[in-house]
Amino acid sequence: MALVLTMFIPFSASVKSKAASSNEKTYEIATDTTFAPFEFQDTNGEFVGIDIDLLKAIAKDQGFKVKIKQLGFNAAVQALESKQVDGVIAGMSITDERKKKFDFSTPYFESGVVMASKEGNDDIKSYKDLKGKTVAVKTGTEGASFANSIKDQYGFKVTTFDDSSSMYDDVKTGNSAAAFDDYPVLAYGVAQGNGLQLVTDKEKGGSYGFAVSKGQNKELLDKFNAGLANLKESGEYDKIVDSYLSTKKSEEDKGFIGLIKSSYPSLIKGLGMTLLLTVVSLVIASILGIIFGLLRVARKKWLRAIGTVYVDIFRGTPLIVQAFFIYFGIPAALDFRMSALAAGLITLSLNAGAYMAEIVRGGIESVDKGQMEAARSLGLPYGKAMRKVVLPQAIRLMIPSFINQFIITLKDTSILSIIGINELTQSGKIIIARNLESFKMWLIVGVMYFVIIMILTQVSKRMERKIKHG
Template identity: 60%
Template sequence: MGAVIASLFAVFAVLFGSTGAMAAPLAPATTSVTAGTSNAAAAAVVVTSADGKNYVIGTDTTFAPFEFRDSSGEMTGIDMDLIRAIAEDQGFTVEIRSLGFNAALQALSSNQVDGVIAGMSITDERKKIYDFSEPYFESGVQMAIAQNDTEITGYESLKGKTVVAKTGSEGETYAKSIAEQYGFTVQSLDQSATMYESVKSGNAVAVFDDYPVLAYGIAQGNGLKTVTDKVPGGSYGFAVNKGQNPELLAAFNDGLAKMKADGSYQALLDKYLAEPKNTSGGSFFDLLGQSLPALMKGLGNTLLVTGISFIFAMILGLIFGFMKISQNIVLRGIATTFVNIFRGTPLLVWAFFFYFGIPQITGQPVSIWVAGVLTLALNSGAYVAEIVRGGIQSVDPGQLEAARSLGLGYGKSMQRVVVPQAFKIMTPSLINQLIIMLKDSSLLLAIGFAELLYQAQQIYAANFRVTEVLIIVAVIYFIAIFLLTKLANYADRKYNR
């Protein structure tokens, strides 16, 4: 292994260690972008049948009872059962992508999904961007507090306090509309489970959320209680991009009308809302047994995306690392720019750019695996480049001079003398970078990548046992990183004697 890497170092040393210029990069391919249709054009669209087609549907991750994962890991809930029943009736198929509410809307805007069903309120602002189905649920907002709280009795008790609400939700809109009147501050969070934990931990005194979501959570033992009556709210609708997929919208409306007429729609609501079933019981070991299959799947995805990304990061790091020590000012400038850009910007920004931004620019969807690997590889490649540069420059310059004085060429001197010493210096830093990359992979949950922490969120979104699930995840991360570190150190001792 060490000899192979040393040979790679030597190749890059020959390519970038001299003043020779590189070949010019290929020009990017030109891609046309189709603009959204106007209202008049949308009206002229001929609605074809959705029969036989497959649609990708984006949804939330933590909005029980509308969407959540059951003990087998299957997405379930009112929204999920509804879209599947309509799909079966109308003859099309659906692929569900559990992304999170904001990420699902971004995925829809970038055409990564064909539609979104996620307890989404129909508003005038959203109607400018999306086409909505007929309403399938009439919502409302309630306020809840910690079960043992005796101070907060209503809105009047909130003066000077902080409350939480879900970003982009009806609860957030209502809370902000009365915040000035009652003198409280609204903090917006992205997940229902996180909001409830904030209230139980005392970081906020109350939560504003949709009444069926609160009712379901309380039935699962989330530690809250409601203290206000339901405030009538808006309507939930299924959304597609404006002027796109009219046949899907028509099929949804037709299927919904049939379900309301034959009573299956009301039976579906009663299943989750009439008497919510408590699924959060059991001991810690029961929870561990139920959660482990999904968490192991997440761990497998975490290790795989980390491994693939690290290989590309090493290649990039070698290229740009040798470019940084090149005598060619152009090569040094290119390498410095690459390192500064990817070390100086947050990893999460690139994850969103690759998964949501590029499809909007090119008009072509990007695989979530491709987006994840690009994000981790480019970010870590910048750090590896600096490790390579530092390692090469840490070798005493006299070593290269001595090798050259013995008649060895530049390439051979680097391969036989400098690179082996530099690799020994770099190895601990490279191992550390691999561990950092493994932990950074958890940020990919923001784009819906099914890594370990994402799977954990899916679990506690349904049972609200946040602390216990996160303890299990922390132990899994610790064991994985401990074993990976031991393996890397063994390889270091074996190949760098």
């Protein structure tokens, strides 16, 4: 693991060196990916929204640069806690609990909470109608806090989602009777045709603020406050907010062909990242698999123990836990920054390497023991007998399992969206946040995965035939 980490530390540290070489200071700012109208992706693939435009305008006013990292709300907050980013702007409500961990800017938006039900549903008109039912909320929002504060009073249950589109879909399918969300977000979604209707008046809510770690980046916080004051004085703040809070519906073609045309650049970019993650991680995983697979069948007990510990750790813990630990845990403990791409490659490599090691071990043990005994009886040392006699036969037996692991790793890349890597699944989520066409978009993404996997499977099968008969 240390060896693999050293391969990526220079790469992950490149951000610092670039920032240092620039005349203007560059700050890394984390944000959500699916919180329209505050942050979302437009049809050109650019991230826009109230938060994004305000941040860029403040940076321009105060003479600094920003590198925006789209992580999702939960990952953004964890990245700030582990000092992987300098700040967070993600429609983040200022609360007493959060003030214990973060320093907040002057509030830049006054929000509120509203409830919505499925469009055309007249059974839910007030909180009293929720008794015995389930409502949907999004993690970390004012809507979630408000729903949890009144659930006992009105006798309903709360189910939580990581993105708004999934929350809306749960209400549309009838699994949840209603959804609670921040007023501007839910009102914007209704205006864009998310299939819901507002059924309550806006409850008084809190304020959104820009956050930095407690006691850290005071200079950045001061610049944000000064820039925000200048934008409000000049009227640019009102122009930015008003441009996104209008009820004008999107003119995007939401048919299958229209969605493919408008989403094609983002989906192709996401697919490219998926393939990059898969290929690079599998190359590294193959090396790790061979090394630790051989350790698993080594004659010395302590070597077998090393191989066993590695395999047990990475096969015995979920991939998502490994991703969080490598991206947030290790940098926080060692006080350095790592890019999401580097963390993703390390995670996939180590995880797939453990499975590869078992494939190698199984392949070697499947070769008849008489082959090794015959080679040794001819005077070959153990290492050479393994290399020249056992491994060539074992590789033929391993090929189907290697192909299967290749496909599994390609699909596992989707889990890395949780740390903000914009691969194919994440691209789909971001697009859905804009157009709210979850069924059609997930069908398109699913077809893309299917086509790529089928192509790779056929190529692998041809290679397998050539090796076996060649």
